[in-house]
Every structure is written in C-alpha cells, then in structure tokens.
Amino acid sequence: MTSYQHEVIGTLQRRTLLGAALAAGAGLAIGPARAEDAPRQGGTLRLGLAGGSSSDSLDPRGFNDTVNICTGHAVFNALVEWGADGKPYPELAESFEAKPGAREWVFNIRKDVTFSNGRKLTADDVVYSLNLHRGKTSSGAAGSFKPVADVRKLDTHQVLVTLSAPDADFAYVLTDYHVLIVPDGQTDFSNPPGTGGYRMEHFDPGVRIRMKRNPDYWKAGRAHADFIDITVINDDTARTNALVSGETDVMNRVNVRQAGMIGKNPKLALVRASGGVHNVISMMQDRAPFDNFDVRMALKYAIDRKKIVRALFGDYGAIGNDQPIPRADPFFNSELPQIEFDADKARFHWKKSGQGDKAITVQASDAAINGVEIAQLFQASAAKCGIGVTIQKEPADGFWSNVWLKGPCVTSYWGGRAAATQMLAIAYAPDAPWNESHYRNTKFGEFLAAAKAELDDSKRRPMLWELQRLLHDDAVTIIPDFRDFLDAHNKNVGGHTPHHGFDLDNNLICEKAWLRS
Secondary structure, three states: OHHHHHHOOOOOOOOOEOOOOOOOOOOOOOOOOOOOOOOOOOOOOEEEOOOOOOOHHHHHHHHOOOOHHHHHHHOEOOOOEEEEOOOEEOEEEEEEEEEOOOOEEEEEEEEOOOOOOOOOOOOOHHHHHHOOOOOOOOOOOOOOOOEEEEEEEEEOEEEEEEEOOOOOOOOHOOOOOEEEEEEOOOOOOOOOOOOOEEEEEEEEEOOOEEEOOOOOOOOOOOOOOOEEEEEOOHHHHHHHHOHOOOOOOOEEOOOHHHHHHHOOOOOOOEEEEEEEEEEEEEOOOOOOOOOOOHHHHHHHOOOOOHHHHHHHOOOOEEOOOOOOOOOOOOOOEEEEEEEEOOOOHHHHHHHOOOOOOOOOOEEEOOOOOHHHHHHHHHHHHHHOOOEEEEEEEEEEOHHHHOOOOOOOEEEEEOOOOOOOHHHHHHHHOOOOOOOOOOOOOHHHHHHHHHHHHOHHHHHHHHHHHHHHHHHHHHHOOEEEEEEEEEEEEOOOOOOOOOOOOHHHHOHHHHHHHOOOO
C-alpha cells in the first residue's frame, strides 16, 4: 500500500472532514489482489474520445465536454475530489472544515505540492483560482459560486470561504470540473502550468492531445502511464472501430446498439456506471393548461417509462420516478411509489381536468439528448389514453437560448449534480433561474434551506427525502429515465472503474488507469 493509499483509511463521521486526504474514487480491494491487477508504471495510454471540438482550450472556466474536462483533470487538480462512493474528499486541500452554521469553510492547503513550472502551491493560488468563478466571469461554475461572499487567505496555506447562506454541501461545489487550481495571476492558458499528473506536449484542439507524466507528481499511486494520447473521434462507429482494431485502448459513449458486441469480444470490457443524467418533460405550473394539477397527473400516468428506457437505452438505463435524485445518491428516497403507465388513471385525471379534446403541445429538439424520440414515444402512449400530444420540433441551433425556459412544455435533460441539494436547488428552488417548471412551493424552499444548513447527515436525510416526495407528489415534471454511462477498454487496461458522476471514471481516467503490459 502506498503512502497515498494509507490516507484512505480513516473515519469520516460527517461531511466535515478533518483527517488526512483521500483521493476520491480510490477503493480498498476485497480479498487478495492479483499481481496483474496491481498498478503498473509505464507505456502510452491511448484514448479515443467523443466530446472534443476545435474550440477547446486549456482554460478550465470554459470546459464544456469530455475531452477538455478529461485533459483538465490530467493537467490540474481541484481542492476537493468527488469520490466513487459519492462523498467529497480533500485533494489539494489537505483537510477542510465547515464551521457551525455551514457559512464559513476553512481549507488547509497541502504544503508539499509544486506546479509543473516549479512554483510552490500556496493559498494565493487557491484564492486566485476560486475568484476566477466570481463576479463578471464566463466560467461555467459562475452560478454555483454566486453564494460565495468572500474568499480570504488566512495564512500561506489556509483559506477561508464565506457564504451568503448556509450550505453543508459546499465542498461538492469545489468538485466542479471548472474549479481547478491554477497559479496566482495566470492569464495565458495556451499551455498553463498545473499541479496534475501530466504536462502538455501537444495540443491540437478537436484532433489530438499528447501529455507526458509529471515526474514530480505529488500523489503516490496515481498517474501510471508515461504518456497519454487522446484522439478526438466524435463518430460512434469510428470510435468503436478504433477500439476493436486496437488503435486505441479506451473509448467513451458506447452506443447501446454496439454494447452487446463489445461485451462479447473476449479482448474488450464494458464499464457501466449508473449516473444522474436524466431526461425531463417540463410543465410550467403557472401556464395553462399545466397550472391544472389533474392535467399534470394525467400526463404522468400517460407516459410509458419502461418502454422509453427499453427503446432508447436497452439494458443500460433505469426508469425515472419524477424526481431528479438517482439511485446511486446516498440520499435517494427509496420509499416513493413508482409511477407506472396506467391508461385508466390517465383518463380519470384528464376527464377531471376538463380539457376534453384539447391536445397539449410538446416542444422537442435534438439539442436535448433523445428529446425528439422521447416526445414521440410519449405521443404514442398518451394516444392510448385518449390524450392528444402535438410535437413541435425545434431546431437544435438556438434551442437552449430560444426555447428552453421559455416554452410551457419542453423536453430537456440534466446531467445531475454531485450533491442532492445542488440538483434540487438549481432546478426546483423557488428562486432558481433554471427552474424550468416554475415550481414555487414555499415549503420546498424552506426544507431545502434547512437541509443545506444541516451538517449532520442523519438529520438531513429525512429533509431530502421529503423534498423528493414533494416533487413526486406535486406532479412537477415528468422524469421518465436515468441513463447509464458506458465506456469500454481493451483488457490490457487496469484501473478504469465506474463512477456515477460522469463517464471515464468521472474524467479522472488519465491518472487512475494503467496498462498491464
């Protein structure tokens, strides 16, 4: 066991973490480890990935898809890492603590870390990096940082973050892939120094990236390959062929229609992770006819969730239950009754609503993953209940700015969030700017604020269960499915494990995977 792995072992009583750091996603093997499963140093790990474009850069504020996120985690580190068990663990922060009330968070910064240009990591770098996401900024984390009232250096290796309102889950905000630590004053991101396991050798956005291992990397037991080669292959078939032919070692976004073929190949292995990605049919509760509770209930019973999952995701998805917290989340409410397709109940509520022969219109676009297909399947199942659904197909270009948050009934999707409170706050809080259903339940807001202020998980759990129950029972949105993340690799690759955050081991594959030979 390495010195870094020794840090894994400790007691985590609450989200206030005071001990030695744990690299998230590290696990303890059950039973004796085989020699071939032990991490091995050396070689070139070749990744054939979807999710890259010519506009990609190395500025973490603009990361928006898999290739630059995966690259960013290879070059930089975060203060906090999202563990495979769903909990936040210290990374560049040696430890962190929420003071009583969860408004003030103290982060103790590691003293043994240097950037790839030889500069020592200090609190100044952390303060600068966090402030990149505050105020006037283009950062994708700007929304999550709005509650941050102040970021202050206490000493050379200690930082105090003050929030405008209590948030027991603030550590999760710092796991955002935009919130990576760069040197104080860094403005040139053409080839920035980082504290990560790899240094950039070649960066051709949307085409190819090559990185070399940082010999001074501070994490023992991580960053195993000597080189990382990333080839951008956005086409599903070409990406699969590259893996099958041996041109690459790892691929992401396995098409469910090709998953069976890959799974039967003796040289390949699938990596499947349940995650928080889910489709939504939003219904604005302040716009007719969706201000009518019985209309919303009729539509919830008129959608065939099982058929949607079976048709679109095969065996690689789960049925949704009209609340956004996935089963993998430690605060998932497992006692909510599953809403099933029921034509009789749909007819009952539709008749009670007084809508008669009036059809509803669903705005759908390919910009929302499977948005059009879900609308079509919804239209077919609703017809069996005597409910008319008209599909208004919207162009992908401009959908998120022109249709989403504007149309009264729209298909969209969410990528999930690290903490249940984050997902609930960003999409359902009464004052949330992305509250696509216009849900304005005062009780919901009060429970959410109380859950965010409570540091004791045993007291938070019933609050979070109640929040999920409210969404479920109030017929706020239709959430028909949760989709799995599907990666694949050749069996010469070790350390590529599932993570319910995102694919590719929550985009940490560059430092967690190794080559067996």
